[in-house]
Amino acid sequence: MRETGGDVAGRVLALNYDGDNDYASMLPELAGQIVVLSQEPLANVVGLAHYEQIDDLEKLPLGAERAHALHAEQPFSAVITDNEYEIVRCGQLRDEWGIRGQSAASALAFRDKVAMKDAARLAVEVPAYARAASRADVESFADKYGFPLILKPVDQGGSRGIQVLRRPQDLTTVSAQAWAYEMEIEQFVEGDIYHVDALVTPDIEFVSAARYSLPPLQFLHGSPLAHVLIEPDAPITRRLGGFLRALLDVMPAPESAAYHLEVVRTPDDRLVFCEIACRVGGAQIPELVQRTYGFDLVAASFRASCGLSLPQRPEFAGRVYSSLIVPSPGGFLRDAPAELPFDWVDRYTFRRAVGKAIPASRHSNDHVVCVVFHAEEHASALLRLQELEAFLLPRMIWAPVDDGT
Structure with missing residues (x-):
């Protein structure tokens, strides 16, 4: 079910x-x-035809108003974005202007978690799910399917607004604030969570597979989170690639696009759909793909959306790269190691400074520390992750803000 485009983009x-x-x-x-x-603010604007910074671009209508004004001056033939919260608006602009690329209907199918499951269930296993407009809807769903359950916004990302309901008493925690979004309720599926980061065009099908070290939601409860990439010839990589292909056969997929897919692998080895986005994966994923395959997934997705050829092809580097991020519990970071004693660490950087009061992490990439490291294969990467956490985490010393000096 691929949407097709037109000629190579101009403006x-x-x-x-x-x-x-x-x-x-x-x-x-x-x-x-x-x-x-x-x-x-964009660091490099040299050579661009036009550049404007617009505060709160994703929240205000000014972006669409400026886009229409600029289109009236000289028509666009392609629209691109690096933000998942803009893909529907970009689809609307393409529809209005009659240009190539993903339509609004296609974009919505990859943003609305209920709409995507309506399509996905035709090809793969999905958990029971439903829209939830009130607590009464959640209670009705729980009566039918039992616990545990997940309540989540239909169109947010980064684990924002997600609540796990493990027992009837947890229904009391469903606050009024939860209904600030349109919500979905679904069965909680136990298992390991994998993600697939892909680029699919008429000329290429690139698939990178990785496993989260734990469910991303736990990051917001203080647990470090790792993306651990898997070698391309591993059986699970091939299975996940087939899972993606089955999905794209039933979803209104654009002719050329990047995808970020999350799948649960159950203890009895079933693959169960979690969600899929029509965009490049966030956090450190582009860097890990670049290091593992020598492939700039962001640039490639933009070029594909504009009808341009890819200047590089993915080529496995012979080792897999992974990342570990550490959240803030909310407090004063007194101390942390200045360096790590491992020759397999490629990057160790602080997003928040030692010696400062740091708010609690608010989404799944709101981290204090990031470590990028490599291994020969996925299994070795998991062992190195354990060694890394055992060294780093006890040496990150936190104190309540009131105790900071």
């Missing part, structure tokens, strides 16, 4: 959020035709 509109995106470098054939509206 390009980019709705941007990452301050490090270098559009002229990623799309050199179109550098003088790229118009960027950016929520964050």
Whole structure:
């Protein structure tokens, strides 16, 4: 069920959020035709046709108003974004302007967690699910399916707003604030969570597989979180690639797009659908893919969306890269190691400074420390992750903010 596009793009509109995106470098054939509206200050704007920074771009209608005004001056032939909260608006602009790429209907199918399961269940196993407009809906679902359950916003990301309900008493924790979003209730599926990060075009099908060290939601409860990549010839990588292909056969997928898919592998070895996004995976995923395959997934997805050829092809480096991020519990970070004594660590960086009061982490990439490391294979990476956590975590010394000096 692939949506098809038209000719190679001319003038390009980019709705941007990452301050490090270098559009002229990623799309050199179109550098003088790229118009960027950016929520964050963009580091490199040299060579762009036009650049504007718009605060709260994703929340305000000003972005669409400026886009229409700029389109009236000189029409766009492609619209791209690096933000999952903008893919529906980008689809709406393409529909209105009659240009190539993902439609609004397709974008919505990859944003709305109920709509995506309505399609996914035609091809793969999905948990029982339903829209939930009130606590009464949750109680009715629980009466039918029992516990545990997950209550989540239908169109948020980064584990925002998710609540796990393990017993009837947990229904008392479903606060009024939960209904600030449109919600979905579904059965909780026990197992390991894997993610697939892919690029699918008429010319290439690239699939990278990885496993979360624990459910991402636990990060918001103080547990470190790791993405542990898996070698491309591993049986589970092939299974997950087939799972993705089955999904794209029944979903309104664009002709060319990147995907971030999450799947639960149950203790009895079933693969159960969690969710899929039509975008590049966030956090450290692009860096891990770049290091493992020499493949810039962000640039490749932009180029594919613009109808441009890919200047590089994925090639496995012979070792897999993984990342570990550590959340803030909310407090004063008194101390942490200045360096790590492992020659297999490739990057060790602080997003928040030692010696400062740091708010509690609010989403699944709101971290204090990030470590990127490599191993020859997935199994070895898991052992190195244990060694890394055993060294680093006890040496990160926290104190309540009132005790900080």
